[in-house]
Amino acid sequence: MSKSSKRKIVIILVLVSCTLIGFISGRFLRSDVKCEKAKCDSVYPSEKVEVKSDRLEIYHEQDRRFIYTKGIDEIKYDGRELIYYDDVFDAVDKLKLGLKKVDTYKDGGSIMYKGKDISLLACNTLEGNRDVFIGDGQLQYEENFCKNEDRYFVQTFDVLNVAVSNEEKYLYVTLRRFTGEEVKTFRILRELEPSIEAGNAYEFTFKYTAVSIADESMEEIFKSALLTKVEKTDKVGLDQVNDIIETVEK
Incomplete structure (x- = not known):
């Protein structure tokens, strides 16, 4: 065989090898996971950006349905923070497709999903609870998870100032208790009291959630309970x- 023929064979083998390597890389080393039997292009695992305290916190509320977080700072789907999706719960459903179902609970069908550095508990109880709990890889089902809280408490605040938000459905209200010096500003839904005015006192009705209230400070109340009226x-x-207020020390 001539040197020219040998050179051609070597070139062909190199080209074939490069093609195979490219195919294998694209097939097995790509970062996305294709959804099976679902209308989405790809699912990306959540990114745990920063470990926080192990305290349960309200991440999002929509139509009296909650997403709670524990032990993580940010949750991303497809490279975007969940809270910035138009339908946060729809993004959660897509996020679940990239996780593994590891346990089902006898409360009606709540399911725990696990992935790398992330756990997701999707509540599905006989009482109709559809909350979601998202935490790091160590998150476990707890007694106060997936429960419907129908307990309320009322606090009265003097309204010192009212300011409009950039989002039409919200107002900023500056509040103070009659008995204290603490002054704080909070964002509330405008629909709760569209005509709220500074210089008047208002009764704020809160609903207990899965988050335990650590103390009776205004900041803690607005952070851990749901304002309903x-x-x-x-x-x-x-x-x-x-x-x-029922409080539990952290």
């Missing part, structure tokens, strides 16, 4: 309604 009151001083 705001109503103007003429009661003053010690006649104002301020229910005892």
Whole structure:
């Protein structure tokens, strides 16, 4: 065989090898996971950006349905933070497709999913609870998870200022208790009291959630409970309604 023929064979073998390597890389080393029997292009594992305390926190609420987080700072699907999707719960459903189902609970069908550095508990109870709990890889099902809390408490605040938000459905209200010096500003849904005005007192009704309330500070209440109602009151001083709040030390 001539040197020219040998050179051609070597070139052909090199080209074939490169083609095979490219195919294998594309087939087995790609970063996305194709959805099976689902209308989506790819599923990316959640990215745990920063480990936080192991305290349960409310991440998102929509139509009285909650997403809670524990032990993680950010949750991303397809490279984008979940909270920025138009339908956060739809993004959660797609996120589940990239995780492995590891356990089903006898509460009606709640399911625990696991992935690299992430756990996702999708509640599906007989009582109709459809909350979602997302945490690091160590998250476990706990007694207070997937429960419907139908307990409420009322706190009265003086409204010092009202400001509009860039988002039409929200208002910023600056509040203070009659008995304290703490002054804080919170964002609330406008629909709870569209005509709320500074200089008046209002009764704020909160619903307990799966998050335990650590203390009676305004910041802790608004962070751990769900505001469900705001109503103007003429009661003053010690006649104002301020229910005892069930607190649990962290």
